[in-house]
Amino acid sequence: NAGVTQTPKFQVLKTGQSMTLQCAQDMNHEYMSWYRQDPGMGLRLIHYSVGAGITDQGEVPNGYNVSRSTTEDFPLRLLSAAPSQTSVYFCASLTNDRRYTFGSGTRLTVV
């Protein structure tokens, strides 16, 4: 098992650009989520999904879209990047014993 794979690892965007952060897992986990990590704020939930075709908003969903067409993939789309979206993004899936397996993260800078 490769676990949770995130791409890219680093990205620089200009304000107003759009992009998709990719997340894939090969463990057949139903529950997946996206978090952003900012200094002094811990991890905040952006969106989550309880299975293919089902997504819902977390604490900080504005400016982000998600879809879940397959169990394996859970991409996060930034519609129009803003400097406030500069952050480290983690994708995670939930194991059968209810612990998170995290991807290695995407460090995004919006200039």
Place this chain on the structure above:
Amino acid sequence: AQSVSQHNHHVILSEAASLELGCNYSYGGTVNLFWYVQYPGQHLQLLLKYFSGDPLVKGIKGFEAEFIKSKFSFNLRKPSVQWSDTAEYFCAVSNSGGYQKVTFGIGTKLQVIP
């Protein structure tokens, strides 16, 4: 809504000192509790978790945590820290049963001085 409070944001200890990191949560129902660790430049990894049963939970690398229901607390402890324990530690809570959102605390940065 559930929330997690970590009291110490930055802790500095010498090697061999004992560690206790505070964590309090608020939620009206039955909870699952977690401690995750993030080593510099890496992603989060699970240290230990509590779902039910013995309130004293032992995790990896000599860490343990005690769930005290009356105090809504889940403090992390280690009797003797090492330089390799330098990392950021996150307490997390979810309500039990099914697929539930996990809420993280803001983290405690631990620096261990050789």
